[in-house]
Amino acid sequence: MNSGRRPERRPGLFLLRCRPAFRRVWMSEVVSLLGDWMSFVAVSLLALGGEGGGVVALALVMVGHHLPIALFAPVAGVLADRLDRRWLLIATSVVQGALTVGMLGAAVAGNVVGLQVLVFARASVGALRLPAQSAVLRHVVEEDELLEANAIASATWSVMFAVGMAFGGLIAGLGPAAALALDAASFGLSALFLRGLPPMVAEGRPAEGGMLSALASVRRDMVLAWRHAWERPPLLDAVLAKTPVHMANGGALLLLNLLATQLPFAGTGALTLGVLQCVRGAGTGVGPLVGVALVRRGLRGERAATGAVWVTFGAIAVFAVTRHPAALLAVVLVWGLGSGANWVLSSSEIQRLSPDRFVGRLSAVDNLALTVGLCATLLGGAVLVERAGVPAASAWLGLGAGVVTWLGAQWMLRRRAAAVSAVPAVSAVSAVPAVSAVSAVPAVSAPPPLPPETERS
DSSP states (O other): OOOOSSSOSSSSHHHHHHHHHHHHHHHHHOOOOHHHHHHHHHHHHHHHSSOOOOOHHHHHHHHHHHHHHHHHHHHHHHHHHHSSSHHHHHHHHHHHHHHHHHHHHHHOOOHHHHHHHHHHHHHHHTTTTHHHHHHHHHHHHGGHHHHHHHHHHHHHHHHHHHHHHHHHHHHHHOOHHHHHHHHHHHHHHHHHHHHOOOOOOTTTHHHOOOOOOHTTHHHHHHHHHHHHHHTOHHHHHHHHTTHHHHHEEEEHHHHHHHHHHHHHHSSSSSHHHHHHHHHHHHHHHHHHHHHHHHTTTTOHHHHHHHHHHHHHHHHHHHHHTTHHHHHHHHHHHHHHHOOOOOOOOHHHHHHSSHHHHHEEEEEHHHHHHHHEEEEEEHHHHHHOOOOOOOOOHHHHHHHHHHHHHHHHHHHHHHHHHHHHHHHHHHHHTTTOOOOOTTGGGGOOOOOOOGGGGOOOO
16 A cells, blocks of 8 residues: 555554545445355254255355365465455445345255255355455555454454354244345445555566466466465465464364254354354454554464464363353354464464465465365364264364364475575575585575566566
8 A cells, every 4th residue: 555654653543544444345345244144054953954955065055155265266366466355345336246145045945955055055155255355454554553443344254253143043034035135235335445445466476467377377377376375484484373273273163153053042053143243253353453562562373373273272172071051152252262363373374474465365375274274174064063963073073174284284384485495595605615626516595586476576
């Protein structure tokens, strides 16, 4: 964002007051998220209790919400780095609204299979907007405001998640039609807010040949982005940071839905699910604020991120064995604290460490990895629950997978850091003319620079 002289950064909601473009992006997300979460409760309960429903049907609906993020992440990342990011957000909002109208028809007819297909289709379109949403922040705030912007975005997601889940629990009692109708309308309103934004093409990389050219370059562009992160361990760490947490989240989220119907302490399963998700959502809003405050006070970012991961793991372990309503509410709050802090800290690092021409694709890699992990533990947990008859088995499966993945990722990152740091040292030694025929010995040098196309500024 090039705004000339920048006003002094102030705490609180300064960005919403003094960054009009950021305010428009924020408002579009407020209305869209509210509609999404209101309909999510109704759709989940219809999948669990409708004709042809069950634990696996519920898992398939939840996977339908997430799997397209992984399937379309490479395409989404390349589009976000090659096309106008504003146009991409508006177009996907309009198409998602139309597909939500189709979901409304399937829900009224009680067609669980049709609903699953439309959920998948809508999520596929939504997957195309996720890297653009992350990349757009680079255009609407200054670089040193990214941490606060991500914290506001995460808090907004959490508030809308909490409010939407709470209202969704109430509206679900009237049937899914009302929630889905409001959701469809929210996409139209979101597109209206985004219309006022200026063009947002990646810095140093103007739109190149349009959609077809972008699609033809997906493989090459994604390889270049991955290579960029691979040679920079701190950036690679940020790109992979969410995956272990989301593997643990997948199994635990399945258990949360099952417990809401088995222990309806709020009166009905719909209300109980809404209350539990509302409290967890509140935690995901507060957690980032705590994490940002600790980092601003001097805590090293990697320590804050590690703490967030283990807070999440610990909360999920307790959640798997807790059945008292008050304890469940306390544990899901802590679960949200850790998960939310993990999300914001890692997203901010990706945006801070990535050149603008790579940020969309690296956000896509991030989304791909975490979504594959989430979907794997959702489906694996559902199959395990149906065979073993123990709802908590899904949470333990996800938690075990998350812990193992986190430990493996840390081991790999340490090896990468050692390998990268050793390259300049070896080069320096090789540069010493110890023998007269030194030119005949190939020196060990740093990895070759990126191709000229990616070095444009």
